[in-house]
Amino acid sequence: MIMEKRIIHIDMDAFYAQIEQRDHPDYRGKPVIVGGRSQSRGVVATASYEARKFGVHSAMPTRTAYKLCPDGIYVRPRFDVYKSVSKEIMDVFLSYSELVEPLSLDEAYLDITHLVSRERTAKSVALNIQRDIFEKTHLTSSSGISYNKYLAKIASGMNKPKGTTVIHHGNVMEILKAMPIGKFPGVGRVTEEKMKSLKIFNGEDLHGWDEADLVREFGKRGSSLYRKARGIGTSELNVDRVRKSVGKETTFDHDVNDDEYILKVLEELSHKVSENLDRRQFAGRVVTVKLKTHDYKTHTKQMMTTNPIFKGDEIFHYAYNLYHEVKEPEEPIRLIGVTVSHLEERSYRNLTIYDFL
Secondary structure: OOOOOOEEEEEEOOHHHHHHHHHOHHHOOOOEEEOOOOOOOOEOOEEOHHHHOOOOOOOOEHHHHHHHOOOOEEEOOOHHHHHHHHHHHHHHHHOOOOOEEEEEOOEEEEEOHHHOOOOOOHHHHHHHHHHHHHHHHOOOEEEEEEOOHHHHHHHHOOOOOOOEEEOOOOOHHHHHHHOEHHHOOOOOHHHHHHHHHOOOOEHHHHHOOOHHHHHHHHOOHHHHHHHHOOOOOOOOOOOOOOOOEEEEEEEEEEEEOOHHHHHHHHHHHHHHHHHHHHHHOEEEEEEEEEEEEOOOOEEEEEEEEEEEEOOHHHHHHHHHHHHHHHOOOOOOEEEEEEEEEEEEEOOOOOOOHHHHO
8 A cells, every 4th residue: 555645835934024023123023024125126025924914915016015014114135144044944854854845945845754653643743843943043934734745835824824734635625615716826817817707716616627628728737727626736745955864063162182071972962863863763874973173174983883773872882982983082172973874764654644633
């Protein structure tokens, strides 16, 4: 039996505007519009939720935004900052799953099928990811969970901000049939108008059409619309990056040459690596210890394990021996790290609808 996928779509809440509010406390609770201060040109990149109450939204001409919200705070984008924060968020994603498909700086799909069990539901994984993003960046996000990408994306937008929404086989048709036709992904303004002229106002109306009739009216897009009305979509991610190892390292405030202290730190790092591996249900076959000496020279030593490992004590067992092989007794160090590589998945299982909840 082929295991059904569990896909999460994470979407940051008003990403650019939220960063500006985070970095400028006097902006908090006020309408913030990111996209430049010029009224004569430019478009809105992101509007805070306070600004959206005035009708301001992304892709709107800035001059229109000024008319709707003349007292808003208009700021120019700081894309270098947004990209840096986006990388922090991506690191959180990759700490849970190798299978991540970024869509933009502020949203991505994650395949978390391998993490889900009776003891750990897809929703609990999504909540943990949102928690970790907030702890790392002080920014909120919304998540959608489903068995394909299309439904996960719909779900993430249903309860913004700070929402966590599940679409499963038990509620999918109820949700889709009630959804306005303009809310379906891929239905733009022109298509929406044509559909309304054909008396297709919501998902229930769309569901009533035959595929052949939709193809006649909308060409190849008709088949896609037919599938979307029935909750059918792909669950395969276009993965840009696959992490082949998990590691943790720390830099000391000053050069250190105390074996007892360094090994205590190495043990803590080993357990952090273990937590990361356990969260993603991976184990590895190679342990590497890295250290940087007081003169900034980097030294590494690695060892193949007898069996795939993921427990902290096992990792530290290898790291302890590697440390003594690579560390020169009289040479202080300023950095220590441990990595587990040659990763493989620990287990798979068949899932049911209840693994969403």
